[in-house]
Amino acid sequence: MTFSQNLLSGQVALVTGATGGIGLAHTAAFRDAGAEVYAHARQTSASLDALTIQTGAHGVTRDLATPEECRALVRDVVAQAGRLDILVANHATMSMSPLAEADPAEWWRVVDTNLLGNYALIQEAVRVMREQGTGGRIVVIVSEWGVIGWPDATAYAASKAGLISLVKCLGRELAPEGILVNAIAPGVIDTPQLNVDAEAAGVSLPEMHAIYAQDIPLGRIGSPKEIAQTAVFLAHPELTAMAGQIVQVNGGSTRSRV
Protein backbone atom coordinates (compact mmCIF):
# COMPACT_ATOMS: atom_id res chain seq x y z
CA MET A 1 0.00 0.00 0.00
CA THR A 2 0.83 3.58 0.06
CA PHE A 3 -1.30 6.51 0.88
CA SER A 4 -1.31 8.96 -2.02
CA GLN A 5 1.98 10.51 -3.10
CA ASN A 6 1.03 14.08 -2.36
CA LEU A 7 -0.79 13.31 0.90
CA LEU A 8 1.65 15.37 2.99
CA SER A 9 3.06 17.70 0.36
CA GLY A 10 4.08 21.08 1.73
CA GLN A 11 4.53 19.65 5.23
CA VAL A 12 7.82 19.48 7.10
CA ALA A 13 8.51 16.36 9.14
CA LEU A 14 11.31 15.56 11.57
CA VAL A 15 12.22 11.91 12.14
CA THR A 16 14.61 11.25 15.03
CA GLY A 17 16.83 8.20 15.07
CA ALA A 18 16.44 8.07 11.32
CA THR A 19 19.38 5.77 10.62
CA GLY A 20 18.03 3.05 12.92
CA GLY A 21 16.02 0.18 11.50
CA ILE A 22 12.59 1.76 11.84
CA GLY A 23 13.84 5.34 11.35
CA LEU A 24 15.03 4.54 7.83
CA ALA A 25 11.55 3.29 6.98
CA HIS A 26 9.86 6.37 8.50
CA THR A 27 12.07 8.63 6.41
CA ALA A 28 11.27 6.74 3.20
CA ALA A 29 7.54 6.52 3.95
CA PHE A 30 7.14 10.23 4.75
CA ARG A 31 9.12 11.12 1.62
CA ASP A 32 6.87 8.78 -0.38
CA ALA A 33 3.86 10.63 1.05
CA GLY A 34 5.31 13.92 -0.23
CA ALA A 35 6.58 15.48 3.01
CA GLU A 36 9.83 17.39 3.29
CA VAL A 37 11.74 15.22 5.75
CA TYR A 38 14.54 16.08 8.14
CA ALA A 39 16.26 12.82 9.04
CA HIS A 40 18.10 12.98 12.33
CA ALA A 41 21.13 10.91 13.29
CA ARG A 42 23.62 11.19 16.15
CA GLN A 43 26.45 11.94 13.77
CA THR A 44 27.30 12.10 10.11
CA SER A 45 27.83 8.66 8.66
CA ALA A 46 27.78 6.75 5.42
CA SER A 47 24.33 5.42 6.26
CA LEU A 48 22.91 8.93 6.84
CA ASP A 49 24.45 10.05 3.53
CA ALA A 50 22.98 7.05 1.75
CA LEU A 51 19.56 7.72 3.29
CA THR A 52 19.48 11.37 2.26
CA ILE A 53 20.68 10.60 -1.27
CA GLN A 54 18.22 7.74 -1.64
CA THR A 55 15.16 9.53 -0.30
CA GLY A 56 15.86 13.23 -0.80
CA ALA A 57 15.56 13.83 2.95
CA HIS A 58 17.75 16.42 4.66
CA GLY A 59 20.21 15.03 7.20
CA VAL A 60 20.48 16.71 10.61
CA THR A 61 22.85 15.62 13.36
CA ARG A 62 22.74 15.98 17.15
CA ASP A 63 23.66 13.64 19.95
CA LEU A 64 20.31 13.51 21.78
CA ALA A 65 21.86 12.51 25.11
CA THR A 66 20.54 15.61 26.90
CA PRO A 67 17.26 17.57 26.87
CA GLU A 68 19.18 20.63 25.67
CA GLU A 69 20.37 18.80 22.57
CA CYS A 70 16.84 17.57 21.85
CA ARG A 71 15.50 21.10 21.96
CA ALA A 72 18.40 22.33 19.83
CA LEU A 73 17.58 19.73 17.17
CA VAL A 74 14.07 21.12 16.78
CA ARG A 75 15.49 24.62 16.49
CA ASP A 76 18.00 23.41 13.86
CA VAL A 77 15.19 22.05 11.72
CA VAL A 78 13.06 25.16 12.08
CA ALA A 79 16.08 27.34 11.22
CA GLN A 80 16.52 25.38 7.98
CA ALA A 81 12.96 24.56 6.99
CA GLY A 82 11.20 27.58 8.44
CA ARG A 83 8.55 25.41 10.06
CA LEU A 84 7.69 22.01 11.55
CA ASP A 85 4.37 20.20 10.97
CA ILE A 86 5.06 16.57 11.88
CA LEU A 87 7.33 15.10 14.54
CA VAL A 88 8.09 11.39 14.50
CA ALA A 89 9.71 10.87 17.90
CA ASN A 90 11.47 7.63 17.09
CA HIS A 91 14.91 7.66 18.69
CA ALA A 92 15.56 5.35 21.61
CA THR A 93 18.31 3.47 23.31
CA MET A 94 18.14 0.14 25.03
CA SER A 95 20.12 -2.11 27.32
CA MET A 96 19.00 -4.98 29.47
CA SER A 97 19.87 -6.22 32.92
CA PRO A 98 18.11 -7.77 35.90
CA LEU A 99 16.93 -4.94 38.15
CA ALA A 100 18.87 -6.04 41.21
CA GLU A 101 22.11 -5.97 39.25
CA ALA A 102 21.38 -2.87 37.19
CA ASP A 103 24.07 -0.23 37.06
CA PRO A 104 22.21 2.93 38.11
CA ALA A 105 24.06 5.12 35.63
CA GLU A 106 23.16 2.83 32.74
CA TRP A 107 19.59 2.39 33.97
CA TRP A 108 19.08 6.14 34.07
CA ARG A 109 20.84 6.64 30.74
CA VAL A 110 18.11 4.53 29.09
CA VAL A 111 15.27 6.31 30.88
CA ASP A 112 16.74 9.77 30.34
CA THR A 113 17.40 9.22 26.65
CA ASN A 114 14.02 7.69 25.85
CA LEU A 115 11.70 9.53 28.22
CA LEU A 116 13.35 12.77 29.31
CA GLY A 117 14.82 13.30 25.85
CA ASN A 118 11.55 12.77 24.03
CA TYR A 119 9.73 14.94 26.54
CA ALA A 120 12.12 17.81 25.71
CA LEU A 121 11.92 17.11 21.97
CA ILE A 122 8.12 17.14 22.04
CA GLN A 123 8.00 20.22 24.28
CA GLU A 124 10.11 22.23 21.84
CA ALA A 125 8.14 20.95 18.84
CA VAL A 126 4.87 21.95 20.51
CA ARG A 127 6.18 25.47 21.06
CA VAL A 128 6.96 25.73 17.35
CA MET A 129 3.65 24.23 16.24
CA ARG A 130 1.72 26.45 18.61
CA GLU A 131 3.40 29.56 17.26
CA GLN A 132 2.62 28.49 13.70
CA GLY A 133 -1.02 28.19 14.69
CA THR A 134 -1.80 25.52 12.09
CA GLY A 135 -1.96 22.49 14.35
CA GLY A 136 0.46 19.62 13.91
CA ARG A 137 1.00 15.89 14.30
CA ILE A 138 3.24 14.15 16.78
CA VAL A 139 3.76 10.40 16.47
CA VAL A 140 5.71 8.84 19.33
CA ILE A 141 7.20 5.39 18.84
CA VAL A 142 6.79 3.45 22.07
CA SER A 143 6.97 -0.33 22.44
CA GLU A 144 4.98 -3.47 23.17
CA TRP A 145 7.26 -3.86 26.18
CA GLY A 146 5.99 -0.54 27.50
CA VAL A 147 2.52 -2.13 27.43
CA ILE A 148 3.19 -5.61 28.82
CA GLY A 149 6.62 -5.32 30.44
CA TRP A 150 9.53 -7.71 29.88
CA PRO A 151 12.05 -9.42 32.15
CA ASP A 152 15.37 -7.60 32.46
CA ALA A 153 13.99 -4.60 30.56
CA THR A 154 12.83 -2.40 33.45
CA ALA A 155 14.58 0.75 32.25
CA TYR A 156 13.41 0.42 28.66
CA ALA A 157 9.86 -0.57 29.61
CA ALA A 158 9.64 2.21 32.20
CA SER A 159 10.74 4.76 29.62
CA LYS A 160 8.24 3.53 27.03
CA ALA A 161 5.37 3.24 29.53
CA GLY A 162 6.20 6.77 30.64
CA LEU A 163 5.95 7.91 27.03
CA ILE A 164 2.53 6.23 26.74
CA SER A 165 1.25 8.26 29.67
CA LEU A 166 2.85 11.40 28.24
CA VAL A 167 1.07 10.79 24.93
CA LYS A 168 -2.27 10.29 26.68
CA CYS A 169 -1.91 13.56 28.60
CA LEU A 170 -0.74 15.49 25.56
CA GLY A 171 -3.55 13.99 23.49
CA ARG A 172 -5.94 15.68 25.87
CA GLU A 173 -3.88 18.81 26.41
CA LEU A 174 -3.06 19.69 22.80
CA ALA A 175 -6.00 18.43 20.72
CA PRO A 176 -8.01 21.63 21.39
CA GLU A 177 -5.44 23.52 19.34
CA GLY A 178 -5.26 20.92 16.58
CA ILE A 179 -1.96 19.37 17.62
CA LEU A 180 -2.73 15.65 17.59
CA VAL A 181 -0.43 13.42 19.62
CA ASN A 182 -0.60 9.64 19.22
CA ALA A 183 1.75 6.70 19.62
CA ILE A 184 2.63 3.43 17.95
CA ALA A 185 3.60 0.44 20.06
CA PRO A 186 5.53 -1.92 17.79
CA GLY A 187 6.00 -5.58 18.64
CA VAL A 188 8.99 -7.54 17.39
CA ILE A 189 10.29 -5.84 14.25
CA ASP A 190 13.10 -6.92 11.92
CA THR A 191 15.78 -4.40 12.91
CA PRO A 192 19.52 -4.64 13.65
CA GLN A 193 18.56 -4.87 17.35
CA LEU A 194 17.64 -8.51 16.70
CA ASN A 195 21.32 -9.24 16.01
CA VAL A 196 21.99 -8.26 19.62
CA ASP A 197 19.17 -10.49 20.84
CA ALA A 198 20.43 -13.41 18.73
CA GLU A 199 23.94 -13.00 20.07
CA ALA A 200 22.67 -12.84 23.65
CA ALA A 201 20.63 -16.00 23.09
CA GLY A 202 23.50 -17.75 21.31
CA VAL A 203 21.49 -18.48 18.15
CA SER A 204 21.64 -17.38 14.52
CA LEU A 205 19.59 -14.43 13.30
CA PRO A 206 17.11 -16.58 11.33
CA GLU A 207 16.70 -18.78 14.41
CA MET A 208 16.03 -15.67 16.49
CA HIS A 209 13.36 -14.56 13.99
CA ALA A 210 11.73 -18.00 14.20
CA ILE A 211 11.77 -18.00 18.00
CA TYR A 212 10.02 -14.63 18.13
CA ALA A 213 7.56 -15.65 15.39
CA GLN A 214 6.36 -18.60 17.48
CA ASP A 215 4.58 -16.21 19.86
CA ILE A 216 3.04 -14.04 17.15
CA PRO A 217 -0.37 -15.11 15.78
CA LEU A 218 0.53 -13.74 12.34
CA GLY A 219 3.41 -16.23 12.35
CA ARG A 220 6.21 -13.79 11.58
CA ILE A 221 7.96 -10.73 12.92
CA GLY A 222 7.13 -7.32 11.49
CA SER A 223 9.01 -5.11 9.06
CA PRO A 224 10.06 -1.49 9.69
CA LYS A 225 7.89 -0.45 6.76
CA GLU A 226 4.80 -1.68 8.60
CA ILE A 227 5.53 0.71 11.46
CA ALA A 228 6.29 3.57 9.07
CA GLN A 229 2.98 3.08 7.23
CA THR A 230 1.21 3.35 10.56
CA ALA A 231 3.03 6.62 11.29
CA VAL A 232 1.92 8.06 7.93
CA PHE A 233 -1.64 6.95 8.74
CA LEU A 234 -1.47 8.90 12.04
CA ALA A 235 -0.30 11.99 10.11
CA HIS A 236 -3.11 11.69 7.53
CA PRO A 237 -4.69 15.15 7.13
CA GLU A 238 -8.19 13.64 7.04
CA LEU A 239 -7.68 11.79 10.31
CA THR A 240 -8.78 14.46 12.74
CA ALA A 241 -10.41 12.50 15.57
CA MET A 242 -7.43 10.46 16.82
CA ALA A 243 -5.82 11.96 19.90
CA GLY A 244 -3.97 10.36 22.79
CA GLN A 245 -4.26 6.89 21.26
CA ILE A 246 -1.75 4.05 21.20
CA VAL A 247 -1.88 1.95 18.02
CA GLN A 248 -0.46 -1.52 18.58
CA VAL A 249 1.35 -3.06 15.62
CA ASN A 250 2.59 -6.45 16.76
CA GLY A 251 1.10 -9.22 14.63
CA GLY A 252 -1.36 -9.99 17.41
CA SER A 253 1.10 -10.92 20.18
CA THR A 254 -0.59 -8.42 22.53
CA ARG A 255 -4.28 -7.65 22.06
CA SER A 256 -5.36 -5.22 24.70
CA ARG A 257 -6.55 -1.75 25.39
CA VAL A 258 -3.64 0.53 26.17
Added chain:
Amino acid sequence: MTRVALVTGSAGGMGQAITRRLTSLGMLVAGLDRAESPLCELSYSVDVTSAEEVARAVNDIESKLGAVDVLVTTAGHYESTPLTDVTDEAALRMLRVHVGGLVSCAQAVLPGMLSRASGTIVAITSELAVGGGDRDSHYAMAKGAIIGVVRSLAAEVAVSGIRVNAVAPGPTNTPLLPADSPWRAREYLDTLPTRALAEPQDVAVCVEYLVSGATFTIGEVLNPNSGAVI
Protein backbone atom coordinates in the same frame (compact mmCIF):
# COMPACT_ATOMS: atom_id res chain seq x y z
CA MET B 1 -6.69 -8.13 -9.84
CA THR B 2 -9.47 -5.88 -8.59
CA ARG B 3 -10.24 -6.48 -4.94
CA VAL B 4 -13.84 -7.02 -3.98
CA ALA B 5 -15.13 -5.51 -0.74
CA LEU B 6 -18.34 -6.18 1.14
CA VAL B 7 -19.64 -3.35 3.32
CA THR B 8 -22.65 -3.73 5.61
CA GLY B 9 -24.65 -0.70 6.68
CA SER B 10 -23.58 0.69 3.32
CA ALA B 11 -26.53 3.08 3.03
CA GLY B 12 -25.62 4.97 6.20
CA GLY B 13 -23.31 7.96 6.55
CA MET B 14 -20.34 5.94 7.76
CA GLY B 15 -21.00 3.12 5.29
CA GLN B 16 -21.11 5.57 2.41
CA ALA B 17 -17.84 7.23 3.42
CA ILE B 18 -16.21 3.80 3.66
CA THR B 19 -17.66 2.76 0.29
CA ARG B 20 -16.37 5.92 -1.34
CA ARG B 21 -12.91 5.38 0.15
CA LEU B 22 -12.65 1.72 -0.88
CA THR B 23 -13.88 2.59 -4.37
CA SER B 24 -11.21 5.30 -4.62
CA LEU B 25 -8.65 2.61 -3.79
CA GLY B 26 -9.83 0.73 -6.88
CA MET B 27 -12.02 -1.84 -5.15
CA LEU B 28 -15.40 -3.10 -6.26
CA VAL B 29 -17.78 -2.59 -3.34
CA ALA B 30 -20.94 -4.57 -2.71
CA GLY B 31 -23.31 -3.25 -0.05
CA LEU B 32 -25.65 -4.96 2.39
CA ASP B 33 -28.24 -2.76 4.01
CA ARG B 34 -31.97 -2.74 4.65
CA ALA B 35 -32.07 0.39 2.48
CA GLU B 36 -30.67 0.95 -1.03
CA SER B 37 -26.89 1.60 -1.14
CA PRO B 38 -26.52 4.23 -3.85
CA LEU B 39 -22.70 4.21 -4.03
CA CYS B 40 -22.19 0.47 -4.28
CA GLU B 41 -21.41 -1.59 -7.38
CA LEU B 42 -24.03 -4.06 -6.15
CA SER B 43 -26.64 -3.26 -3.52
CA TYR B 44 -28.48 -5.94 -1.53
CA SER B 45 -31.49 -5.31 0.63
CA VAL B 46 -30.59 -7.64 3.47
CA ASP B 47 -31.22 -7.86 7.18
CA VAL B 48 -27.82 -8.84 8.60
CA THR B 49 -29.50 -10.70 11.47
CA SER B 50 -30.42 -13.41 8.95
CA ALA B 51 -27.42 -15.64 8.30
CA GLU B 52 -29.29 -17.20 5.35
CA GLU B 53 -29.93 -13.85 3.66
CA VAL B 54 -26.29 -12.86 4.21
CA ALA B 55 -24.98 -16.15 2.82
CA ARG B 56 -27.22 -15.86 -0.23
CA ALA B 57 -26.02 -12.31 -0.91
CA VAL B 58 -22.37 -13.29 -0.53
CA ASN B 59 -22.86 -16.15 -3.00
CA ASP B 60 -24.35 -13.75 -5.48
CA ILE B 61 -21.58 -11.17 -4.99
CA GLU B 62 -18.89 -13.78 -5.49
CA SER B 63 -20.51 -15.06 -8.68
CA LYS B 64 -20.86 -11.54 -10.12
CA LEU B 65 -17.81 -9.64 -8.85
CA GLY B 66 -15.43 -12.33 -7.63
CA ALA B 67 -14.18 -13.49 -4.26
CA VAL B 68 -14.74 -11.11 -1.35
CA ASP B 69 -11.32 -10.03 -0.08
CA VAL B 70 -12.39 -7.24 2.28
CA LEU B 71 -15.29 -7.24 4.75
CA VAL B 72 -16.28 -4.10 6.65
CA THR B 73 -19.23 -4.43 9.03
CA THR B 74 -20.86 -1.10 9.74
CA ALA B 75 -24.50 -2.12 10.15
CA GLY B 76 -25.92 -1.20 13.52
CA HIS B 77 -28.37 0.91 15.43
CA TYR B 78 -28.15 2.97 18.59
CA GLU B 79 -30.53 3.16 21.53
CA SER B 80 -30.01 4.84 24.87
CA THR B 81 -31.93 3.15 27.71
CA PRO B 82 -31.41 2.81 31.47
CA LEU B 83 -30.56 -0.83 32.23
CA THR B 84 -33.75 -1.45 34.19
CA ASP B 85 -35.84 -0.35 31.19
CA VAL B 86 -34.04 -2.50 28.62
CA THR B 87 -36.44 -5.15 27.35
CA ASP B 88 -35.33 -8.65 26.41
CA GLU B 89 -36.43 -7.90 22.86
CA ALA B 90 -34.26 -4.77 22.68
CA ALA B 91 -31.25 -6.54 24.19
CA LEU B 92 -31.64 -9.51 21.87
CA ARG B 93 -31.96 -7.30 18.82
CA MET B 94 -28.82 -5.34 19.82
CA LEU B 95 -26.87 -8.59 19.98
CA ARG B 96 -28.33 -10.06 16.81
CA VAL B 97 -27.63 -6.97 14.70
CA HIS B 98 -24.16 -6.08 15.98
CA VAL B 99 -22.63 -9.41 16.98
CA GLY B 100 -24.80 -11.58 14.74
CA GLY B 101 -24.21 -9.24 11.79
CA LEU B 102 -20.45 -9.53 12.19
CA VAL B 103 -20.46 -13.28 12.78
CA SER B 104 -22.81 -14.15 9.91
CA CYS B 105 -20.86 -12.01 7.44
CA ALA B 106 -17.53 -13.36 8.67
CA GLN B 107 -18.81 -16.93 8.39
CA ALA B 108 -20.00 -16.27 4.85
CA VAL B 109 -16.70 -14.83 3.59
CA LEU B 110 -14.17 -16.79 5.68
CA PRO B 111 -14.25 -20.12 3.81
CA GLY B 112 -13.16 -18.30 0.64
CA MET B 113 -10.59 -16.18 2.46
CA LEU B 114 -9.17 -19.27 4.17
CA SER B 115 -8.94 -21.18 0.90
CA ARG B 116 -7.05 -18.28 -0.70
CA ALA B 117 -5.06 -17.54 2.50
CA SER B 118 -5.87 -13.88 1.99
CA GLY B 119 -8.40 -11.37 3.18
CA THR B 120 -9.13 -8.83 5.84
CA ILE B 121 -12.06 -8.01 8.10
CA VAL B 122 -12.78 -4.68 9.79
CA ALA B 123 -15.62 -4.44 12.31
CA ILE B 124 -16.97 -1.06 13.31
CA THR B 125 -17.58 -1.04 17.06
CA SER B 126 -17.89 2.03 19.28
CA GLU B 127 -16.12 4.24 21.77
CA LEU B 128 -18.93 3.24 24.15
CA ALA B 129 -17.66 -0.36 24.00
CA VAL B 130 -14.27 0.84 25.22
CA GLY B 131 -15.28 3.44 27.78
CA GLY B 132 -18.92 2.68 28.48
CA GLY B 133 -21.55 5.35 28.91
CA ASP B 134 -24.52 6.39 30.98
CA ARG B 135 -27.65 4.52 29.78
CA ASP B 136 -25.60 2.68 27.16
CA SER B 137 -25.47 -0.78 28.74
CA HIS B 138 -27.17 -2.85 26.07
CA TYR B 139 -25.52 -0.98 23.22
CA ALA B 140 -22.10 -1.24 24.89
CA MET B 141 -22.73 -4.92 25.64
CA ALA B 142 -23.21 -5.63 21.93
CA LYS B 143 -20.38 -3.37 20.74
CA GLY B 144 -18.08 -4.80 23.43
CA ALA B 145 -18.88 -8.30 22.25
CA ILE B 146 -17.71 -7.26 18.80
CA ILE B 147 -14.29 -6.49 20.27
CA GLY B 148 -14.21 -9.94 21.87
CA VAL B 149 -15.04 -11.56 18.55
CA VAL B 150 -12.47 -9.43 16.70
CA ARG B 151 -9.60 -10.21 19.07
CA SER B 152 -10.41 -13.92 19.14
CA LEU B 153 -11.03 -14.30 15.42
CA ALA B 154 -7.85 -12.31 14.76
CA ALA B 155 -5.85 -14.81 16.80
CA GLU B 156 -7.66 -17.69 15.12
CA VAL B 157 -7.16 -16.82 11.46
CA ALA B 158 -3.91 -14.79 11.50
CA VAL B 159 -1.90 -17.92 10.82
CA SER B 160 -3.92 -18.32 7.62
CA GLY B 161 -2.95 -14.85 6.44
CA ILE B 162 -6.24 -13.16 7.31
CA ARG B 163 -6.22 -9.98 9.36
CA VAL B 164 -9.12 -8.95 11.62
CA ASN B 165 -9.31 -5.54 13.32
CA ALA B 166 -11.85 -3.02 14.58
CA VAL B 167 -12.54 0.70 14.58
CA ALA B 168 -14.25 2.24 17.62
CA PRO B 169 -15.42 5.71 16.62
CA GLY B 170 -16.74 8.24 19.06
CA PRO B 171 -19.92 10.14 18.23
CA THR B 172 -19.69 10.81 14.50
CA ASN B 173 -21.19 13.50 12.34
CA THR B 174 -23.64 11.35 10.34
CA PRO B 175 -27.35 11.71 9.61
CA LEU B 176 -27.90 8.99 12.25
CA LEU B 177 -27.11 11.60 14.89
CA PRO B 178 -30.19 13.86 15.05
CA ALA B 179 -29.85 17.63 15.12
CA ASP B 180 -31.07 17.70 18.73
CA SER B 181 -28.72 14.91 19.88
CA PRO B 182 -26.99 15.78 23.16
CA TRP B 183 -23.75 14.83 21.38
CA ARG B 184 -24.18 17.80 19.08
CA ALA B 185 -24.60 20.22 22.00
CA ARG B 186 -21.78 22.68 22.56
CA GLU B 187 -21.55 21.65 26.23
CA TYR B 188 -20.75 18.08 25.17
CA LEU B 189 -18.37 19.05 22.37
CA ASP B 190 -16.45 21.23 24.80
CA THR B 191 -15.68 18.12 26.87
CA LEU B 192 -13.94 16.51 23.88
CA PRO B 193 -10.21 17.15 23.52
CA THR B 194 -10.66 17.90 19.79
CA ARG B 195 -13.84 19.93 20.54
CA ALA B 196 -15.56 18.28 17.54
CA LEU B 197 -17.39 15.11 16.56
CA ALA B 198 -15.52 12.52 14.54
CA GLU B 199 -16.25 12.77 10.82
CA PRO B 200 -17.20 9.77 8.64
CA GLN B 201 -13.89 10.50 6.89
CA ASP B 202 -12.01 9.62 10.10
CA VAL B 203 -13.52 6.17 10.07
CA ALA B 204 -12.88 5.81 6.34
CA VAL B 205 -9.17 6.67 6.78
CA CYS B 206 -8.92 4.09 9.58
CA VAL B 207 -10.52 1.49 7.30
CA GLU B 208 -8.15 2.43 4.47
CA TYR B 209 -5.17 1.89 6.78
CA LEU B 210 -6.52 -1.41 8.11
CA VAL B 211 -7.27 -2.91 4.68
CA SER B 212 -4.03 -1.78 3.08
CA GLY B 213 -1.02 -0.62 5.11
CA ALA B 214 -1.72 -2.40 8.39
CA THR B 215 -0.14 -5.68 7.34
CA PHE B 216 1.33 -6.39 10.81
CA THR B 217 -1.72 -5.14 12.71
CA ILE B 218 -4.26 -7.68 13.95
CA GLY B 219 -6.72 -7.85 16.82
CA GLU B 220 -6.33 -4.09 17.21
CA VAL B 221 -9.00 -1.48 17.92
CA LEU B 222 -8.43 1.99 16.43
CA ASN B 223 -10.04 4.83 18.37
CA PRO B 224 -11.00 7.87 16.29
CA ASN B 225 -13.09 9.22 19.15
CA SER B 226 -12.10 12.89 19.40
CA GLY B 227 -10.17 11.96 22.53
CA ALA B 228 -13.35 11.02 24.38
CA VAL B 229 -11.71 7.84 25.65
CA ILE B 230 -7.95 7.85 26.02
